[in-house]
Amino acid sequence: MPSFFINGKENLMAVLKGIEPQTVFDFFEEICMIPHGSGNTRQLSAYLKKFAEDRGLKVNQEPCGNIIIYKGASAGYEDSPSICLQGHMDMVCEKAADSRHDFKKDPLPIAMMDDDVFSRGTTLGADDGIAVAMILAILDSDEYEHPALEAVFTVDEETGMEGAKSLNYANIKSRRVINLDSEDEGVIYVSCAGGMSGRINLPVDLKMHKGIEYDVVVSGLHGGHSGDMIDRYYANAIVVMGRLLGFLQQRMKFRIVELAGGLMDNAIPREAGCHIQVSTENSIVFEQTIAEFEEIIKNEYRANEKNLMIYCENLGETERKVVRNESARRMMFLLTAVPDGVIKMCRDQGQESLVETSLNFGIMRLSEDRFTLEAALRSSISTEKYALSAKLRAIAEIVGAEYTEKGDYPAWEYNEESEIRSMLIRLYESQYGQSPVVKGIHSGLECGVIYHSLKPVDIVSFGPTIRGAHTPKETLSIASTHRTFELLCSLLREMK
Ligand SMILES: [Zn+2]
Numbered sequence: 001m002p003s004f005f006i007n008g009k010e011n012l013m014a015v016l017k018g019i020e021p022q023t024v025f026d027f028f029e030e031i032c033m034i035p036h037g038s039g040n041t042r043q044l045s046a047y048l049k050k051f052a053e054d055r056g057l058k059v060n061q062e063p064c065g066n067i068i069i070y071k072g073a074s075a076g077y078e079d080s081p082s083i084c085l086q087g088h089m090d091m092v093c094e095k096a097a098d099s100r101h102d103f104k105k106d107p108l109p110i111a112m113m114d115d116d117v118f119s120r121g122t123t124l125g126a127d128d129g130i131a132v133a134m135i136l137a138i139l140d141s142d143e144y145e146h147p148a149l150e151a152v153f154t155v156d157e158e159t160g161m162e163g164a165k166s167l168n169y170a171n172i173k174s175r176r177v178i179n180l181d182s183e184d185e186g187v188i189y190v191s192c193a194g195g196m197s198g199r200i201n202l203p204v205d206l207k208m209h210k211g212i213e214y215d216v217v218v219s220g221l222h223g224g225h226s227g228d229m230i231d232r233y234y235a236n237a238i239v240v241m242g243r244l245l246g247f248l249q250q251r252m253k254f255r256i257v258e259l260a261g262g263l264m265d266n267a268i269p270r271e272a273g274c275h276i277q278v279s280t281e282n283s284i285v286f287e288q289t290i291a292e293f294e295e296i297i298k299n300e301y302r303a304n305e306k307n308l309m310i311y312c313e314n315l316g317e318t319e320r321k322v323v324r325n326e327s328a329r330r331m332m333f334l335l336t337a338v339p340d341g342v343i344k345m346c347r348d349q350g351q352e353s354l355v356e357t358s359l360n361f362g363i364m365r366l367s368e369d370r371f372t373l374e375a376a377l378r379s380s381i382s383t384e385k386y387a388l389s390a391k392l393r394a395i396a397e398i399v400g401a402e403y404t405e406k407g408d409y410p411a412w413e414y415n416e417e418s419e420i421r422s423m424l425i426r427l428y429e430s431q432y433g434q435s436p437v438v439k440g441i442h443s444g445l446e447c448g449v450i451y452h453s454l455k456p457v458d459i460v461s462f463g464p465t466i467r468g469a470h471t472p473k474e475t476l477s478i479a480s481t482h483r484t485f486e487l488l489c490s491l492l493r494e495m496k
Pocket of ligand 1: 088127128157181
């Protein structure tokens, strides 16, 4: 049983008393007492190591802090192949504006209301602390039946899956993996996308120029995560700005003074802006052209971007550095030619609503000597991601731009014949009296890195319902945790 002694001090809170499964919530509460934000998992890693040593379980602590705990098979399971249970140790540290919480040293101020566990004014870290707690409950007790277990706790998932990437896979013999980092009870995840960032860097020349300067801003867009939300077909502010400049190019000469959009490659940009110079005689037509373009683009997005707005302000005559014509021509080529959004939907049976391949241009910058575009590329099929990246490289090279890739991480590809998935679906149906949703996800999970490193390997991912993960409103459903833990236990029991 958990001790409720942390660093020699008794934990007087014990907030999560009287709820089932009690051992799971006891361990979860202990984890909440130990600071474990991404990049700050040393204490939790030490706690897990001690947990194993106290119980005489073999444990491997890697230099980065990853922990692997080994537990032998229960009686009758000696001949079954081992199974790997996996979750990540680190949590996202977000707090409300008025919270004084110090994630570096304070225990999380957890609380319980109705069916929810939450932390007052901060993220709860049920993503993925509840996975760690469920696995510890199984390792701690002899009452559950299971094959030999390899419990893998990774560090720093939230900041680029560094733990999963640096894990020494030679220490994992299992070729069946249960990942517990999913947040929707009733959904079984069966694949995830891999990804990378692609950056186009075009050298540009500027010169001083005089003209009537306009400030033009595209705004009011939804934005969102470039993996989860790309199938909403929301407008990308950078792409809309590119269209605007292309439309303008057909009407008149103009000079680009400033051009920028987006903040992160993996967020669909909500806003983009530019400063443009036109000649005095063109200024009336310029304003009309922008208004005309606004109508065109509003019509294209009439169904899903009702607040799309193009703001245009005359700043008067200025003399400023503008992009020279030849550079501007190359920039316009890039903005017109690069693909964006959903490239291909999945055609695997039952997976037709899954985006297979996509990209999102998330950042656009113009500086003194270069124009930069950055995109997040994703695909659940690695070769499609590389083909898309090659397309960007080809487009960049046409205009003498440099193209670079970084942050490549692998996909967890759909396995048509997954024994563990069939088993889990069957057990889910008998426990819940209905079928689970079985689907892939168009964003990254550690399963991609694990799949790539252990293949051939059979993986499933599921977990209890967590709402508002990565925000101070994060809540964990108690009833859902109970049912999910039962499902996990029956899955292990079934592996005889
Ligand atoms: Zn997570």
